[in-house]
Amino acid sequence: MDEFAIGVDLGGTNLRIAAVDGSGEILDCVDTLTQVSQGREATVARLTDAVRFICHKFSGTHKLLGVGVGLPGIIDLEAGTLHSAANLPGWNDYPAREDLEAKLGVTVILENDANCAALGEKWLGAGRDVNDLCMITLGTGVGGGFVVNGKPWHGVLGMAGELGHMTVIPEGAPCGCGNHGCLEQYASAGAIHRLASEAADSGRSPCLAQARLTDPELSARSVHTCASTGDAAAIEIFHAVGKALGIALANLINAFNLPRYIIGGGVAKAWDQFSPSMFHELHERSIVFRAGEQAKRSHRSTEVTPALLQDRAGLLGAARLPMIMCGTKCRNSMVS
Numbered sequence: 001m002d003e004f005a006i007g008v009d010l011g012g013t014n015l016r017i018a019a020v021d022g023s024g025e026i027l028d029c030v031d032t033l034t035q036v037s038q039g040r041e042a043t044v045a046r047l048t049d050a051v052r053f054i055c056h057k058f059s060g061t062h063k064l065l066g067v068g069v070g071l072p073g074i075i076d077l078e079a080g081t082l083h084s085a086a087n088l089p090g091w092n093d094y095p096a097r098e099d100l101e102a103k104l105g106v107t108v109i110l111e112n113d114a115n116c117a118a119l120g121e122k123w124l125g126a127g128r129d130v131n132d133l134c135m136i137t138l139g140t141g142v143g144g145g146f147v148v149n150g151k152p153w154h155g156v157l158g159m160a161g162e163l164g165h166m167t168v169i170p171e172g173a174p175c176g177c178g179n180h181g182c183l184e185q186y187a188s189a190g191a192i193h194r195l196a197s198e199a200a201d202s203g204r205s206p207c208l209a210q211a212r213l214t215d216p217e218l219s220a221r222s223v224h225t226c227a228s229t230g231d232a233a234a235i236e237i238f239h240a241v242g243k244a245l246g247i248a249l250a251n252l253i254n255a256f257n258l259p260r261y262i263i264g265g266g267v268a269k270a271w272d273q274f275s276p277s278m279f280h281e282l283h284e285r286s287i288v289f290r291a292g293e294q295a296k297r298s299h300r301s302t303e304v305t306p307a308l309l310q311d312r313a314g315l316l317g318a319a320r321l322p323m324i325m326c327g328t329k330c331r332n333s334m335v336s
């Protein structure tokens with residue numbers, strides 16, 4: 001009998017549940033909205049209903065290994081609780097593993113969403129050919145995840161990978177974490193929105209001012225379009241994104257010398273605009289990156305590359321969790 005696992009990608013906006021087989025093929029997928037305003041119990045009910053619906057479809061032909069759940073916040077992995085999640089109000093201290101296992105009757109493995117994305121790229125994306133990698137996800141905020149020896153790396157508190165809060169500009173823009181000059185303040189979609197709004201307000205960018213009429217949020221995509229048409233202020237914003245990323249990556253590469261660093265998330269679509277300044281900074285600042293360039297022929301270089309799976313990385317990584325984390329200890333006595 002073929003085996004499969006369920007992956008759950010629970011975000012502040014979207015809730016996606018997929019059945020995935022051992023080769024990474026998505027057998028079935030439910031794509032719905034989290035609808036945080038309806039409260040936690042309503043979302044959990046939709047989640048568990050969808051898991052049961054999908055599992056019953058394959059119960060005759062496939063063996064379920066378990067359910068992996070990617071959550072957008074700080075997780076106490078030992079206790080199996082979601083400690084806090086900025087985009088899920090009312091979910092703080094939710095005992096997710098205990099509650100979902102009781103409701104479903106199957107093994108549930110929790111993981112931070114950025115680690116899930118890193119694991120997805122390791123399994124089926126830009127990190128397929130390496131065992132160790134670091135992924136930086138440039139979304140509304142900046143997330144980070146490490147995969148070491150093929151598995152997520154958590155740190156002593158389970159908080160490893162808070163790469164969005166690395167200092168890249170001393171005494172720079174204040175950040176919600178309490179620090180100043182964090183990477184997130186320069187390389188996230190939120191930062192791009194802030195910098196683009198300032199440029200539009202100041203009259204420095206006719207293109208951004210025009211774009212704001214149809215896209216009041218000034219998304220990274222709109223700013224990318226302006227940069228691509230030669231708008232100097234928009235180009236400067238992506239230059240700042242690349243510089244901040246380059247500084248952060250230089251520190252990460254010097255510290256860990258991993259073979260692969262992957263840049264994902266919506267902002268990564270502007271790779272053509274920010275990567276030249278990113279690589280310039282890397283070359284200037286990282287002795288380990290430069291040494292890797294000379295070792296290219298022996299396949300021991302440090303590669304910095306765009307992600308390949310787009311918004312499926314987190315879902316696929318979540319489904320991968322039961323396949324690699326619980327071995328024969330997965331429990332499956334599905335509660336109808």
Ligand SMILES: [Zn+2]
Nearest residue numbers: 165175177182
């Ligand atoms: Zn911060």
